[in-house]
Amino acid sequence: MLTRSCKTRYPIVLAHGLAVREGSGRGSYEPWGRVPAALRAHGAQVFLGGQDAWGSIESCAAQLACTVRRAMEQTGARRVNIIAHSKGGLEARYLISSMGWGRYVASLSMLSTPNRGSRVAETLLYARQGVALWAKGNDAYWRRHGDAAPDSLRAGEQLTPAYLAAFNRHNPDAACVYYQSWGACLGSARTDGAMMLTRGLFYPLHGESDGLVTPDSARWGVYRGTLAGVSHQQLVDAFRRDVPGLAPRRFYIHLVRELKENGF
Numbered sequence: 001m002l003t004r005s006c007k008t009r010y011p012i013v014l015a016h017g018l019a020v021r022e023g024s025g026r027g028s029y030e031p032w033g034r035v036p037a038a039l040r041a042h043g044a045q046v047f048l049g050g051q052d053a054w055g056s057i058e059s060c061a062a063q064l065a066c067t068v069r070r071a072m073e074q075t076g077a078r079r080v081n082i083i084a085h086s087k088g089g090l091e092a093r094y095l096i097s098s099m100g101w102g103r104y105v106a107s108l109s110m111l112s113t114p115n116r117g118s119r120v121a122e123t124l125l126y127a128r129q130g131v132a133l134w135a136k137g138n139d140a141y142w143r144r145h146g147d148a149a150p151d152s153l154r155a156g157e158q159l160t161p162a163y164l165a166a167f168n169r170h171n172p173d174a175a176c177v178y179y180q181s182w183g184a185c186l187g188s189a190r191t192d193g194a195m196m197l198t199r200g201l202f203y204p205l206h207g208e209s210d211g212l213v214t215p216d217s218a219r220w221g222v223y224r225g226t227l228a229g230v231s232h233q234q235l236v237d238a239f240r241r242d243v244p245g246l247a248p249r250r251f252y253i254h255l256v257r258e259l260k261e262n263g264f
Contacts, residue, residue, distance in 0.1 A: 007043035015049035017086025033237025038249040054150040089113025102174030116217040117161030119206040179221025184210035192231035
C-alpha cells in the first residue's frame with residue numbers, strides 16, 4: 001500500500017560512492033538497488049546524485065550541485081536532504097563547505113563515509129606505478145560508460161588518511177546543516193565474498209571494517225551506530241537482498257521517516 005510516511009519537507013538526494021554510477025549498465029551493482037523505489041512508494045521525492053563513478057571529490061561535488069539545483073527547481077523546495085554512501089559523503093561535505101551550498105542542504109546522512117580515510121586506499125597506492133597504469137585503463141573504461149571526468153588515481157589519493165586530515169580542516173561543518181552518520185562492520189559474516197577478501201587482506205592493519213571503511217573513520221556528526229554483519233556494498237542494497245544485519249529498504253524508510261519527524 002502506498003503511503004506518505006516518507007514525504008519529507010525537503011526532497012531526498014541519494015549520493016552514491018566510488019566505482020558506480022546510475023545507468024552504467026552494471027546490472028546488480030546499480031547504486032542504491034531497491035531503495036529509491038521503496039522510498040518513492042512511501043511518498044518521498046527522490047533524486048539520484050548523478051556523480052561520475054571515478055571522478056575527484058571536486059568534480060563529483062559539482063555534479064551533485066546540479067542535482068541539488070534540479071531537485072529544488074522541480075519540487076519548489078528551498079533545501080534538500082542528502083543521504084550519502086562512502087565517497088558520496090565527502091562530495092556532499094565539499095559541496096556544503098568549500099562550495100558554500102550549506103544554505104541549500106538541510107541534513108546530511110552518511111553511510112560508511114571514509115571521513116578519516118581508508119588504509120585500504122593508502123596501502124594500494126604504495127604500488128604507485130602499477131596503480132597509475134591501472135588507473136589509465138580504468139579511466140578509459142568509465143569514460144566510455146558515461147563518466148564526464150574520470151580520474152581514478154586522484155580519487156584513490158583522496159581517500160587516504162593523510163588527504164582526509166587536510167580535507168577535514170578545510171571543510172568544517174556548516175552550522176545550518178544537521179550531520180549524522182552510520183558505520184558498518186562485517187565481523188564474522190560471510191555474506192559478501194569480495195568485501196570479506198578486502199577486509200581479510202588488510203586486517204589487522206586496517207582494523208575491523210565493512211571491507212573498506214572502519215566505523216571510526218565513518219563517525220561524523222551525530223553517530224547513529226555501527227551496523228553489524230553488513231558489508232560496504234550491502235549498505236546500499238547492491239545485491240538487492242536483505243542480510244541478517246540489514247534489511248536495506250526498511251532501514252532507509254526508517255531513516256527518512258526520522259528526517260520527516262524532525263522537520264526535514
